[in-house]
């Protein structure tokens with residue numbers, strides 16, 4: 001029933017020329033194309049761009065929209081369906097765009113609305129959609145809505161979470177900020193505290209207010225009319241807080257290992273609230289009018305369950321947790337995450353898998369155990385290419401970039417500056433991309449906002465493009481294989497029920513099945529070489545770090561093999 005509703009809505013969008021999904025190879029060919037698109041929404045390949053560090057076009061040391069346009073061919077070469085751009089809205093950049101002061105304009109550092117228009121159009125011509133990063137859990141404190149609210153302007157008094165001080169002047173409860181310290185900041189104008197999950201310059205919107213919900217939906221509608229293909233929803237599980245402002249209970253034992261006191265609490269009341277899913281249903285209703293796509297970011301403990309809730313029927317298309325973005329990567333652990341998603345998320349929504357992003361250390365280092373980053377990267381790219389659901393590739397992952405070391409004096413991330421050196425922040429995965437051997441790796445002729453990592457220079461795109469055996473060309477082959485093989489992009493996933501021993505040895509093994517086709521996918525995530533039975537050579541579709549004997553294949557650490565299954 002839902003698919004039929006979406007079908008009609010999408011066709012209406014086509015008729016009115018408002019189709020913004022950007023994937024239709026022949027706009028106007030209606031229903032068949034929609035069915036193909038709807039199916040594809042369960043297995044997208046998304047490429048995430050952190051625009052400040054992708055490509056600078058005007059030599060101010062900061063990446064921008066014209067820079068992205070100039071490099072669309074690079075993205076297209078990776079069989080990408082969707083481009084997710086981290087925020088380019090107007091912002092004072094306290095959190096580098098994740099603090100929006102105007103949702104309907106492009107920050108001048110990134111370019112103009114016309115540049116974004118051209119990016120959307122040119123990406124669409126290449127068969128790719130452009131997704132914007134909707135950061136609506138909070139705004140910048142420079143957003144006119146917050147300025148009106150702190151003045152108690154009629155109608156906007158309650159658009160944010162305001163609370164009186166306790167008689168002794170303390171904040172109303174024990175809620176803390178993810179970025180450290182109290183989550184309550186005193187506003188001298190209004191003589192009240194306001195709540196902020198992140199920086200004190202990022203006040204949280206009060207989603208309990210009907211006008212706030214409507215306004216947020218209107219901001220989305222603006223961009224859907226503009227023609228974007230969908231949204232990534234930042235901090236999706238932080239939209240609502242307990243209206244009674246109850247204090248969180250302690251998390252037993254966490255005070256011995258959590259980075260800072262935010263981790264000492266069970267976050268029962270300041271996030272993950274039950275009002276989120278009904279709001280997401282309203283979002284989905286809007287998205288379906290435009291055939292638009294959605295991915296939620298879900299953090300915190302048991303984020304997998306939240307992700308499952310957020311992509312239940314009638315809610316969002318997809319969601320990613322941070323469960324594969326942690327340091328832990330044993331075969332037993334990875335299997336547990338994948339199997340739970342496969343079992344508990346039956347569809348029509350799909351999980352989104354990311355191994356790297358702009359918030360976490362690059363996987364080639366994080367899961368590398370000190371090994372050669374390019375070997376780790378190849379295995380991780382092959383793993384991504386084999387996963388059921390949507391996959392998300394972060395800029396530079398296709399080059400096998402290791403995490404960059406950024407010295408404290410060049411650190412930009414406020415989160416890292418606060419907890420240095422125990423926690424070095426997020427700049428190590430945000431450094432500029434190396435494009436060639438020119439100044440600053442061809443990123444910019446000016447000193448970049450973050451330094452280009454010396455370890456990245458030799459891994460530049462031009463050099464890898466010219467080398468058939470490079471990580472980049474491997475990534476192109478891996479994602480082309482995923483696109484060509486229905487078992488890999490749309491098939492079912494199956495794990496052996498009796499493979500716990502294999503998992504304990506470090507072997508992650510699963511099968512992908514589509515009508516008439518079955519593939520086996522093997523990854524050695526352990527520290528020792530592992531022997532597996534060898535399929536005939538002509539059945540192997542992709543492999544790396546494998547030694548063959550007559551009857552066996554030896555998977556070295558970081559070894560992998562994708563082969564047609566012989567029954």
Ligand SMILES: [Ca+2]
Nearest residue numbers: 056058062064
């Ligand atoms: Ca620039």
